[in-house]
Amino acid sequence: MIIDILTIFPGFFEGPLRESILGKAIQEGLVKIRVHNLREFTEDRHRTVDDRPFGGGAGMVMKPEPIVRALESLQAEKPQPRIILLTPRGYLFNQVTARRWSLYDRIVLICGRYEGVDERVSFFVNEEISIGDYILSGGEAAAVVVVDALVRLIPGVLGNKESSETESFERGLIEYPQYTRPRSFRGYEVPEVLISGNHERVRKWRILQSLLLTRERRPDLFAKVILSREEKELLEKFDRFGATP
Numbered sequence: 001m002i003i004d005i006l007t008i009f010p011g012f013f014e015g016p017l018r019e020s021i022l023g024k025a026i027q028e029g030l031v032k033i034r035v036h037n038l039r040e041f042t043e044d045r046h047r048t049v050d051d052r053p054f055g056g057g058a059g060m061v062m063k064p065e066p067i068v069r070a071l072e073s074l075q076a077e078k079p080q081p082r083i084i085l086l087t088p089r090g091y092l093f094n095q096v097t098a099r100r101w102s103l104y105d106r107i108v109l110i111c112g113r114y115e116g117v118d119e120r121v122s123f124f125v126n127e128e129i130s131i132g133d134y135i136l137s138g139g140e141a142a143a144v145v146v147v148d149a150l151v152r153l154i155p156g157v158l159g160n161k162e163s164s165e166t167e168s169f170e171r172g173l174i175e176y177p178q179y180t181r182p183r184s185f186r187g188y189e190v191p192e193v194l195i196s197g198n199h200e201r202v203r204k205w206r207i208l209q210s211l212l213l214t215r216e217r218r219p220d221l222f223a224k225v226i227l228s229r230e231e232k233e234l235l236e237k238f239d240r241f242g243a244t245p
């Protein structure tokens with residue numbers, strides 16, 4: 001997969017693209033990420049990327065020409081990329097979107113800045129996406145989030161453990177809690193079941209924890225999830241009798 005990022009702050013990506021899983025995936029050639037400075041696509045002496053809004057008002061608006069020129073230069077290459085504008089006005093990004101995008105060979109992410117992007121840019125993009133209901137200073141941080149979520153889905157990037165966590169989340173369930181040594185930490189103990197050595201009990205306990213956490217913290221996800229017979233039984237025993245495996 002090739003991901004092209006259009007930004008007026010190319011330096012923003014230096015750290016995130018070098019570190020951790022992302023950095024490793026790039027080094028191993030599993031994904032290629034190219035960061036393009038939108039100022040390179042301006043034609044005036046001052047390399048202007050923004051201007052005052054028509055109709056007046058505070059702040060500046062990103063001009064359409066540098067963005068569309070950059071897109072056209074990228075579209076000259078094959079295969080054609082999926083073009084995404086990062087904006088707080090977009091559809092909400094989630095794991096389903098990440099899965100869908102991971103099937104494209106090429107993705108272009110446009111990072112909006114300032115108070116917005118000239119609306120006519122929308123005629124040149126495939127999707128407008130927000131990563132959450134909050135305002136960032138620009139699309140750069142959002143692009144890092146999207147790239148991270150996408151790269152994790154490329155075959156070969158993750159180990160089995162991390163992949164299965166992603167898959168459990170894709171079912172619409174929050175992961176069960178994890179513990180490591182020491183057994184007792186400042187008076188807080190590791191749940192007894194996890195040191196019981198009884199794998200079947202551990203498995204059931206984890207399922208129940210995952211269900212309870214999801215129901216409590218994410219009722220929106222819980223309402224949509226289809227429970228297996230075993231999951232229903234574990235929940236029912238807990239709700240009726242307070243029973244935990």
Ligand code: ADE
Nearest residue numbers: 086087088130131136142
């Ligand atoms: N730019 C500013 N805020 C954003 C958000 N929440 N998602 C995507 N791009 C943004």
